[in-house]
Amino acid sequence: MMKINIKMLAVGVVALPFLTKAQEQKDTLNTNDINEVVVTGTLTERYMATLPVPTQLITGESIRKSGLSRLSEVIQEQTGLITVPDYGGGEGIQIQGMDAAYVMILVDGEPLIGRTAGTLDLSRISVNNIDRIEVVKGASSSLYGSEALAGVVNIITKDPEHNGKPSFSSGFKLGSFNTHDASVNFEYGKNKIAFGIYGNYYDSDGYNLSENKFTQTVEPFRNFTITPKVKIRFSDKLNLTAKTRFYNSAQDYKAQVSDENYQGKSKVNEVNYSLLLNHQPSERLKFTYNLFATHFKANEFLNDVQESLFEESDYNQWFFRPEVRSHYKVGKKNEITAGVGVNSENLDRSMFESKAKLNSEYVFGQFEWFIKDKWNVLAGFRYDHHNQYKSQISPKLAVNYRWTDNYSMKASIGYGYKAPDLRQLYLDFTNSTIGYTVLGYNIAEAKLQELKNQGQILNSYNFDFSEPLKPESSFNINLGGYYKKGKWFLNYNFFYNDITNLIDNKVIAQKTNGQNVFSYFNIHKIFTYGAELSASYRVNSHLNFSAGYQYLVAKDKSVIASLRDGEVFARDPETQNSFKLKPSDYFGLLNRSRHTANFKVNYTWPSIGTSVSARVFYRSKYGQLDSNNNDIIDDFDRFVNGYFLTNLAITKDFQHGISFQVGANNLFNYTDKANISTLPGIQVFGKVMYQF
Amino acid sequence: MNKQFLMKLGVILPVLLLFWSCSRDSNNDGSGEPNLEAVTYKNLHAPQLGGRGEPASGDFTKFNFSNNTIVTGDDWDIAFRGTTIIVNGGAEIGLEDEPERTGDAAVSIVNNTLDGVKNLPADSTFKQDAADTYAIPTGSGNSWYSYNMENHMITPVAGKIFVVRTHDGKYAKFEIISYYQDAPDPADLDPLTTPTEYYTFRYVYQPNGGGF
Numbered sequence: 003m004m005k006i007n008i009k010m011l012a013v014g015v016v017a018l019p020f021l022t023k024a025q026e027q028k029d030t031l032n033t034n035d036i037n038e039v040v041v042t043g044t045l046t047e048r049y050m051a052t053l054p055v056p057t058q059l060i061t062g063e064s065i066r067k068s069g070l071s072r073l074s075e076v077i078q079e080q081t082g083l084i085t086v087p088d089y090g091g092g093e094g095i096q097i098q099g100m101d102a103a104y105v106m107i108l109v110d111g112e113p114l115i116g117r118t119a120g121t122l123d124l125s126r127i128s129v130n131n132i133d134r135i136e137v138v139k140g141a142s143s144s145l146y147g148s149e150a151l152a153g154v155v156n157i158i159t160k161d162p163e164h165n166g167k168p169s170f171s172s173g174f175k176l177g178s179f180n181t182h183d184a185s186v187n188f189e190y191g192k193n194k195i196a197f198g199i200y201g202n203y204y205d206s207d208g209y210n211l212s213e214n215k216f217t218q219t220v221e222p223f224r225n226f227t228i229t230p231k232v233k234i235r236f237s238d239k240l241n242l243t244a245k246t247r248f249y250n251s252a253q254d255y256k257a258q259v260s261d262e263n264y265q266g267k268s269k270v271n272e273v274n275y276s277l278l279l280n281h282q283p284s285e286r287l288k289f290t291y292n293l294f295a296t297h298f299k300a301n302e303f304l305n306d307v308q309e310s311l312f313e314e315s316d317y318n319q320w321f322f323r324p325e326v327r328s329h330y331k332v333g334k335k336n337e338i339t340a341g342v343g344v345n346s347e348n349l350d351r352s353m354f355e356s357k358a359k360l361n362s363e364y365v366f367g368q369f370e371w372f373i374k375d376k377w378n379v380l381a382g383f384r385y386d387h388h389n390q391y392k393s394q395i396s397p398k399l400a401v402n403y404r405w406t407d408n409y410s411m412k413a414s415i416g417y418g419y420k421a422p423d424l425r426q427l428y429l430d431f432t433n434s435t436i437g438y439t440v441l442g443y444n445i446a447e448a449k450l451q452e453l454k455n456q457g458q459i460l461n462s463y464n465f466d467f468s469e470p471l472k473p474e475s476s477f478n479i480n481l482g483g484y485y486k487k488g489k490w491f492l493n494y495n496f497f498y499n500d501i502t503n504l505i506d507n508k509v510i511a512q513k514t515n516g517q518n519v520f521s522y523f524n525i526h527k528i529f530t531y532g533a534e535l536s537a538s539y540r541v542n543s544h545l546n547f548s549a550g551y552q553y554l555v556a557k558d559k560s561v562i563a564s565l566r567d568g569e570v571f572a573r574d575p576e577t578q579n580s581f582k583l584k585p586s587d588y589f590g591l592l593n594r595s596r597h598t599a600n601f602k603v604n605y606t607w608p609s610i611g612t613s614v615s616a617r618v619f620y621r622s623k624y625g626q627l628d629s630n631n632n633d634i635i636d637d638f639d640r641f642v643n644g645y646f647l648t649n650l651a652i653t654k655d656f657q658h659g660i661s662f663q664v665g666a667n668n669l670f671n672y673t674d675k676a677n678i679s680t681l682p683g684i685q686v687f688g689k690v691m692y693q694f
Numbered sequence: 695m696n697k698q699f700l701m702k703l704g705v706i707l708p709v710l711l712l713f714w715s716c717s718r719d720s721n722n723d724g725s726g727e728p729n730l731e732a733v734t735y736k737n738l739h740a741p742q743l744g745g746r747g748e749p750a751s752g753d754f755t756k757f758n759f760s761n762n763t764i765v766t767g768d769d770w771d772i773a774f775r776g777t778t779i780i781v782n783g784g785a786e787i788g789l790e791d792e793p794e795r796t797g798d799a800a801v802s803i804v805n806n807t808l809d810g811v812k813n814l815p816a817d818s819t820f821k822q823d824a825a826d827t828y829a830i831p832t833g834s835g836n837s838w839y840s841y842n843m844e845n846h847m848i849t850p851v852a853g854k855i856f857v858v859r860t861h862d863g864k865y866a867k868f869e870i871i872s873y874y875q876d877a878p879d880p881a882d883l884d885p886l887t888t889p890t891e892y893y894t895f896r897y898v899y900q901p902n903g904g905g906f
Contacts, residue, residue, distance in 0.1 A: 460826060509836065514749070518833045569805055571853025575879055578871040579896065580807045580852040629880065631840050631849035640881065 035059045036484065042111075042136040042156040044370060044380065045145055046329060046337055052372075054380050054400035054412045055142075056480050056495045056534075058082070060135040062160075067604070067615045069651035069665045069689060071175060071183045071204065073157070074124035076135070079617055079649070081550025081600055082495075082534045083137065085124070086593050087680050094121035097139055098497050099530030099556035099594050100152035100476075104420055106142070108156040110245070112276055113149075115321050115347075116298035117423065126249060126272070128227050130173065130185035131200035133160045140497060141418025141478035143396035144382040147345070147364055151418035151476050151501070161243070162189035162198035162233060170694050175663075177687035181206040196233045202226060208254075209682035211675040216263050217256045219679050225251030225270075239282045247274040255302055264304040264312050271299045286331040292343075294323045315352035322346045335378075336371040349424045353431040355445060358424045362388040376404045380414075390427065390444075391470045394419050411483035419475040426505055426522040427471065437517040440507065443471040446521040450511055453519070462511035465521070472524045476501040482534075489540045498531040528591065530556040544606050551599045556591045561634050572630045572638045589625055589635045595644070597622040611655035619647045626677055642677040646670075663689040730898050730906060732808065733762060737875060738893040742776030744790075750776055751790040759858070759866040759899045768796035771860040774893055777839060777848070777873070779830045782861040784822025795822075797861025801829045804855045808869045808896060811855050813905040820859055830856065838870050847885040848873045867906060868897030 036051040043055040050057060058080060070076050074093040078085045084096040094102020102121040107114045114122055135157050142150040163169075168190040175183040182205050189198035205224030212219055229247040236242065249272040257264045279291040298321075303314040325343030332338060347360040368382035380400040387393045400414035428442040430449060441449045447467045453459050482495030504526035511519040532555060538548035564570050565585040572583055590596075599620045606613040622644040625635035651665030664687070671684040735757075743752040756770030757763075770782050773793060783799035786792050800820035804811055821829040834841035838856070839848050850870040857867045870893060874883050877894035898906055 509833070512831075512833050512836070515745075518836070569853075571805070571807065571851075573850075573852040573871075573880075575881065578877060578894075579809075580854075580869060582807060582810070582853070627842070627845065630852065631842065631847075632852050633840075 035061075036486070040136045041158075042108075042154055043138045043142075044368065045111075045327065045339055045341075046370070051410070052378050052402050052404065054378060054402035055414050056139045056412075056482055056497075058137040058139070060137070062133050064615075065129050065132060065135075067613060067651060067653060068617070068649065069175075069615075069653070069663050069687060070649075070667070071129055072125045073127040073129060075667070076129060077124065077155070079600060079602075079619065080137070081536045082139065082552045082598075084595070084598060084621070085680070087678075093124050093680060095124065095155060096593070097137075097152040098478075098499055099532065099554045099591070100499060100501070101593075104149065104151040104418075104474075104476075106146055106150040106154045108146075108154060109247070109274070110159055110276070111156060111292075112274065112294045112296075112323070113321070115296055115319055116270070116272065116300065116317075117425075118300060118317050118351075126225070126251070126270070127157060128183075128185070128202035128204060130202045131160045131187055131229060133158045139495070140414060140480045141396070141398070141416035141476055141499075143394070143418040144384050144398035144416055145366060145368065147362075147384060147386050147396070148394075148419060148421040148473065151420045151474065152499075159229065159231075160187065160189070160198065160200065162191045162196035162231065164191040164193065164196045164233070164235060166192040168694075171691070172693065173689055173691040175687055175689040177206075178685040179207045179209050179682065181685070181687070183689075191233065194235045196235075198231045200227075200229045200231070202228075211673065211679060211682065214258070216258060219682070221254035221256060223251060223253035225249065241280050243276075243278040243280075245274075245276045245278075247276075248272070255304060257304055262306065264306055266302065266304040266312075268302045269300065271297075273297050288329045290325075290327040290329075292323070292325045292327070294321075294325075296321045317349075317351040319349045319351075320347065332371070334372075337369075339366075339368040339370075339382075341366050347424075354424070354428045354442075355430050358428045360388070360390055360421075360424060362386050362421075378402050388421060391422060391473060394421075394473060394475075408486040409483070412480075413482075414478075414480045416478050417475065418478060419473045421473045422471045422505060422522070437513065437515045439513070439517075439519045441510075441519060441521045443467065443522050446510060450519065453511075453513070458513050458515075459519070460512045460514050462519075463509070465510050465523075471505065471522065472503045474501065474503050474505055474524070491538045491540075493536045495534045496532075497534070498529070500527075500529050502527045504528060527559040528557065529559065530554065530594075544608070546604050548602045549600065551597070553597060554594055555596070556594045557588060558591065558634075561588060565634075570632055570634060570636075572632050572636060575630075575638075583632075583636055583638075587636045587638065589637055589639070589641075592625055592628075592635060595622045595624040597644075613653050615651045615653075617649045619649075621645060621647075642674060645672050645674065647672060647681075659693045661691040661693075663687075663691065730900055732896050732898050734871070734894065734896045735762065736877065736894045738764065738774060738895070740774035740776065740891050740893060742778075742891065745776060749790050750778070753791055754778075754780065754793055756782075756793065759860055759868075759897060760862075760864065760901065762899075768794075769861060771797070771799050771858055771866070772801070776891060777837065778828070778832055779838065780823050781829045781858065783859070784824050784829065786825070787823050787828060788825055798822075798859070798863065799861045800859045802857045803830070804857055804867075805853050806855050807853065808855055808867060808898070811857060811867050811906055814865060815857055820857075839873060845885055847880070847883075848890065849880065864899070864901045865903070865906075866897050866899045868895050870895045 038050050038059055039047050040050055041047055043053050043057045065076055074085050077083050077095055085093045086096050095105045097105055107122050137155050139153040142154045146154055171187045173185045185202045187200045203226045208218050208220035208222045210218040227249045231245045234242045251270045253268045255266045255268040274296040277293040281289040298319045300317040304312045306312045323345050327341035330338045342365045345362045350357040364386045366384035370380040372378045383397040385395050396417045398416035402412040404410045427444045429440055432439040477500045479498045485492045503524035505522050506525045507520040508523050509518045510521045532553045534552045536550035540546040562585055568582055570583045571580045573580055602617045604615050623641040625639050626642050629640040648669040649667045650669050653663045655661045667685045673681050673683045740755040742750050744750045754773035754775040756765050756773040758765045758769055759771050773780050781799040781801050782795055782797040800822045802815040802819040804815055823829050831837050839850050841848050855867055855869050871877055872894045873890050875889040875892040900906055
């Protein structure tokens with residue numbers, strides 16, 4: 003058994019390949035990750051081989067070889083990670099059948115904010131300075147708190163080294179729809195100080211899948227990201243990382259209301275500030291002090307044809323988090339982690355009556371211990387105390403057993419939750435064309451009374467708002483492991499999630515204009531279960547294959563109960579008569595495919611410095627709309643057809659650090675214009691890269 | 695012996711035939727009356743003025759189940775205007791251009807298929823219109839329809855059956871099939887251009903009391 007100590011781990015982390023040169027082909031075909039070091043699952047540096055929580059690693063090298071430039075494109079290619087479009091045209095991640103709103107996205111362990119409609123737009127994140135992406139699946143609230151219900155995606159960015167050698171990399175990509183993507187990274191470090199600056203500019207004309215001549219499916223946009231980073235090594239025991247990230251995006255915004263054309267812009271401005279101090283007073287004890295602040299600002303406006311303002315909305319969110327973590331090593335590998343922190347958030351937005359504040363304090367602890375040679379157990383918990391809703395305790399227990407060097411099994415049980423977001427608590431919105439109103443839970447009672455006083459309410463139902471809205475919570479079980487034999491490597495995971503108190507909207511009153519008033523309540527109980535399998539086969543040092551598959555069932559418990567009670571009907575499309583449905587007619591939740599699969603091939607010719615990466619993805623049919631309007635997705639609804647997508651990239655490395663890449667995403671030009679807004683057909687690209 | 699057998703047969707056979715014909719009477723009330731048939735009424739036009747911000751106005755389109763026609767007099771059972779349906783019983787709700795209640799109609803809403811409703815629901819479940827109260831509630835999700843905000847389609851909720859006590863004390867059960875002109879297959883209609891406010895509904899009228 004390998005002896006692991008802090009120094010070896012530190013070396014291991016630094017040596018992770020993030021800027022490869024043409025000669026280092028051996029890293030590029032590493033088909034299994036069990037010897038990689040990851041941090042997200044436990045907040046400590048751990049080899050994946052014995053990590054008891056299901057974690058997936060996406061290396062920077064695989065991202066580079068795929069030629070993809072946005073995070074959403076990278077995520078889409080991974081087993082068990084499905085990108086789904088969300089409100090406002092962005093894309094979110096679905097993990098283990100749970101919606102994008104329940105996946106926490108971190109950059110270097112710090113959260114991304116700006117969920118204007120509950121989800122995060124992944125295309126905000128450029129991939130030029132990504133070192134690797136770690137995805138932990140299943141409830142992770144024992145470390146990360148709210149939102150880590152389905153899992154955590156941690157994007158770990160490049161760090162400058164202190165080796166006295168300046169390092170530079172740049173890339174310029176030209177693609178379909180007049181897309182430009184330019185990146186410049188520069189790093190230099192010597193002795194005690196290292197700094198890096200990473201910049202990316204991205205713009206595109208967007209595309210149109212509709213017949214509309216005025217509006218497009220995706221309007222033209224441009225964005226840029228700049229991240230300066232400084233690392234100071236005061237001593238062997240003390241180091242500091244300071245980082246700022248600036249993000250700015252602008253997109254055309256167009257709408258047609260009652261045959262009138264409106265045009266304006268949609269802008270986002272985001273700044274993250276991060277200060278991280280690592281202090282290691284002894285070999286066993288380590289402290290991390292982290293101060294993180296982020297400011298997300300979005301503004302959207304529409305002008306009419308005379309250029310006067312028609313509509314404007316603002317979103318202004320601040321988030322602060324100071325956190326202290328300590329790690330104490332007991333024996334050779336056992337580790338106790340404890341941490342304490344504060345989350346302070348405030349949000350000022352157009353559809354809120356006044357500024358909303360959310361404050362919470364938290365404390366977490368984790369103990370991982372290695373028993374004999376084969377077992378390791380992880381136990382953790384986190385306590386979150388909030389000012390708006392009931393405090394949460396999120397426990398987790400995980401165990402890993404290594405039968406042999408080639409075969410391991412792991413199991414974990416955990417609790418996850420998602421706090422009601424500020425929108426569900428404070429929204430005050432009336433749709434100007436149709437006339438319905440949505441009120442956040444905390445202001446609903448008072449606002450409803452106001453509407454009554456104005457004579458706008460016909461009648462109201464008696465809803466009790468005295469108890470605070472509860473967080474959505476889940477119970478998650480994972481059972482999995484890996485199997486290694488010769489050139490084969492297999493990874494498997496069975497999962498089950500039981501989610502209660504899912505928040506959704508319900509009618510609370512009827513207005514005199516015939517429309518309704520809605521508010522948010524804890525309504526649904528859903529469950530998801532399935533299995534994930536991934537395999538890779540390394541033919542030789544030039545060629546490897548990998549494949550992945552996920553089987554998923556996601557259903558609502560009360561729908562199943564209604565079906566059993568004979569309370570759900572559908573309309574026969576031919577006779578137009580109603581008929582009763584059975585539980586076996588229930589397909590499941592929206593946007594969930596039963597089967598998703600991927601197959602990838604990587605081939606290199608080191609003699610001519612060329613490599614080819616080809617990937618095929620399959621997604622089986624899914625329900626996007628309750629087409630027969632009985633509030634459930636049943637076998638009689640119309641589904642979006644299952645489809646295949648093929649991506650191809652060919653990279654050629656020349657001398658002097660120059661590389662050239664050409665490729666196509668969606669090679670066979672698959673589109674489903676009526677149903678899938680994120681597939682514009684084939685996109686070709688050419689990229690030039692230079693680095694030293 | 696043969697003659698006796700034939701005589702017995704002569705008695706048994708007609709009795710068997712009588713029972714056989716009785717069991718074919720699907721009314722099950724032994725009255726031997728003809729089957730109650732479902733009738734489909736197509737394209738009842740119920741235009742509405744106003745709506746969306748202003749109060750709705752215009753005449754209601756009145757319907758009589760017994761005659762299977764639109765009527766203009768006092769012998770209406772239910773009346774339609776836009777997505778609103780009122781009954782000829784109770785008191786005025788307080789809407790503009792609302793017709794006077796001239797009968798004792800009431801409606802009970804049941805979750806079932808049209809053919810599945812055999813017995814009359816309990817008396818206490820029958821509601822009439824009253825001041826500020828609709829016997830058939832309005833608003834998407836509450837009423838006979840649900841409005842899909844994404845594709846703007848109005849779909850009659852499947853499995854919602856309205857059992858009506860008519861203005862003159864008879865009973866009918868009806869199910870709304872479509873709100874669009876000519877009741878097209880939902881896959882073929884364009885919610886933005888296909889004309890609405892055309893009710894197609896299927897009903898069974900029971901003039902003899904009891905169930906269906």
